[in-house]
Amino acid sequence: MTSKITKAQEIKRLTTPLTFKQSRAHDCEGNLISCVETLSEVKYVIEPRQGILSDSEIMQYAPDSRAASQIRLDRGIGDVSDVLLVHESLPWLLSFYYLILIVITIPVLFIRNLLFAVILLVLFIVPLVYAYRIFNIKRKRPSKVSQDKKTTAKKSADENVNAEVIEDNHIESLDKYENEISNLKVLFEVKENVVRQLIEKKFKPPQITYDKFIKMVDSCNKLFYSQADTASNIIDLAVEDTPRIRQEIENKIDSMKKIINQIEDLTNELVININSDSESQGEVQVLLDDMEDLISSVKDYKE
Structure with a gap:
């Protein structure tokens, strides 16, 4: 039976430099660390285990991890590099997909069939729409409910500010x-x-x-x-x-x-x-x- 991993142990694992044995990267516990390859760089990143650290702690102790990128995207503060890290294989899959599609398209052009042309056009557009939705990074706007809660909380704080100052400095x-x-x-x-x-x-x-x-x-x-x-x-x-x-x-x-x-x-x-x-x-x-x-x-x- 394995002992429960503490927060301090996980932070130590994330912040301890990697060791390399036979051209392979390992964390301080000897676990093999996979290589992360994006369009711009290749690097080794220790991913935090689930259920141990809070989102803020992940952002602090593992800022380059895939988990931190997902948190930034969920909060609406991510960028293109975060998208590429979370969807690491997407550029390669799209490249492979369109390569095959272009090979299929060339002979179809000589057939001059309208139905085939429409189908190919749809096949070209659908992945682009999907990619656009993923890469169209927009900062999240607070919902009306959350805004109402903040307004109510602010009014309540303003009403009690004098009492709070007296009771607590x-x-x-x-x-x-x-x-x-x-x-x-x-x-x-x-x-x-x-x-x-x-x-x-x-x-x-x-x-x-x-x-x-x-x-x-x-x-x-x-x-x-x-x-x-x-x-x-x-x-x-x-x-x-x-x-x-x-x-x-x-x-x-x-x-x-x-x-x-x-x-x-x-x-x-x-x-x-x-x-x-x-x-x-x-x-x-x-x-x-x-x-x-x-x-x-x-x-x-x-x-």
Whole structure:
């Protein structure tokens, strides 16, 4: 009996770099990843499992996946590349279909039969209509019912705004920052666990190099959560939404993102060198120095 896959495990699977064995791509669990081929590019994309992540989480952790493209199309914010990804085989099927149809059409033209000509014309038009419906991307308009609900909710909010201000100083316009901080915490936790495992695999403890890398990751962890806590405190204590408040919060979030990017860069470099016979650690050392510089610059930042 297989254990239930947790959200954290799925996020880790989606965000961990692919490994290649015998020219085949695999995720961190060893599952084979199929190649996705569109008219413009060929790439390997990890598709999220169904029923584990929400649509918003899929958009964040697997933005290039077919599932994310379908979500964007359903929300009316997709583009042609999303259509081509969701309907990956459609261009090839249409090409094959019209190739056969043209071969059939050539001898029919010499027969000069009106009925055959009409049938061929229909056969030419129907797939084009189908393709037009698929590629005719239009942004969804809210239905009248949803508009009425929004209007009612707005009126209700306006009527109770004074009471809400008295009872609670919470500023709803800053909620998006709190959500972003929460998502970044999940992402950092996943990437931190991955890089710790790779460091242990690359530099078997006890080693000075292992201790040095782990100490650096520990510093990143402490600094990351310090920035997150400070940003959350600003959101909780703010009495109004001002440009300065937003700037301070965004500075903290930007520092969190920089730390995640450094952890990710180190992860990618360790993945590349994990099975290397070379003793040179030049690229990894450069990343380590970059992490030290980042930690120093964030610590030296004066509010």
